[in-house]
Amino acid sequence: MSAPPQLPELVIRALRMSLERGYVQASRSETGRLLATLAATRTGTIAECGTGCGVGAAWLRTGAPKQTRVITAELDPELAHGVMDMFAHDDIDVMHADWTSLAEHAPFSLLFLDAGSAKGAPREDIIELVEEGGMIVLDDFTPCPSWPPLDQGRVDRVRQEWLSDERFVSVDVMVAEDTSVIIAVRR
Numbered sequence: 001m002s003a004p005p006q007l008p009e010l011v012i013r014a015l016r017m018s019l020e021r022g023y024v025q026a027s028r029s030e031t032g033r034l035l036a037t038l039a040a041t042r043t044g045t046i047a048e049c050g051t052g053c054g055v056g057a058a059w060l061r062t063g064a065p066k067q068t069r070v071i072t073a074e075l076d077p078e079l080a081h082g083v084m085d086m087f088a089h090d091d092i093d094v095m096h097a098d099w100t101s102l103a104e105h106a107p108f109s110l111l112f113l114d115a116g117s118a119k120g121a122p123r124e125d126i127i128e129l130v131e132e133g134g135m136i137v138l139d140d141f142t143p144c145p146s147w148p149p150l151d152q153g154r155v156d157r158v159r160q161e162w163l164s165d166e167r168f169v170s171v172d173v174m175v176a177e178d179t180s181v182i183i184a185v186r187r
């Protein structure tokens, strides 16, 4: 088997910031590669809820066409300003704000829900943020072969509801042995 492709420079920078700050919530590379691949199909504006140290935004920027805007919102002021400085010349717009403030820049062609409150938000609110054919991505699910999906012995309601909502065409993609990602495309 050949070696996995090298990490993009932007991603390395963001991972370095995560390491320096002891930040352990950064997106994993398997998820990042999926984000970059999806972003490569997107025009318009891509948004991320919960910037962290910028790893997800770095993958999105790396994959997206040059003309596609990438915007990300982070509630924690130190993280938001740290990432703003880090990406000052990289065409990634970082907001220090609650993710709900992203609405002023909607509709999005891809929306990555990576803050707990965004993942649990009513789908009625989320659907308004994406254009028709737009994608919503949610990560960090535990792979499960059964239906309804279980997590630690209980029905995983968030996943069940996203996968059953008729307004979306959706799929649960196992990106690694221990993690899966939902991609939901607005019909």
Ligand SMILES: C[S@@+](CC[C@H](N)C(=O)[O-])C[C@H]1O[C@@H](n2cnc3c(N)ncnc32)[C@H](O)[C@@H]1O
Residues within 6 Å of the ligand: 025, 026, 027, 048, 049, 050, 051, 052, 053, 054, 055, 056, 057, 073, 074, 075, 076, 079, 097, 098, 099, 100, 114, 115, 116, 117
């Ligand atoms: C899972 S981490 C994000 C990881 C990042 N997206 C990545 O790809 O590495 C979740 C982040 O959401 C932020 N957050 C939590 N609530 C938020 C909110 N209401 N609005 C914006 N960001 C929020 C947290 O401070 C945390 O940094």
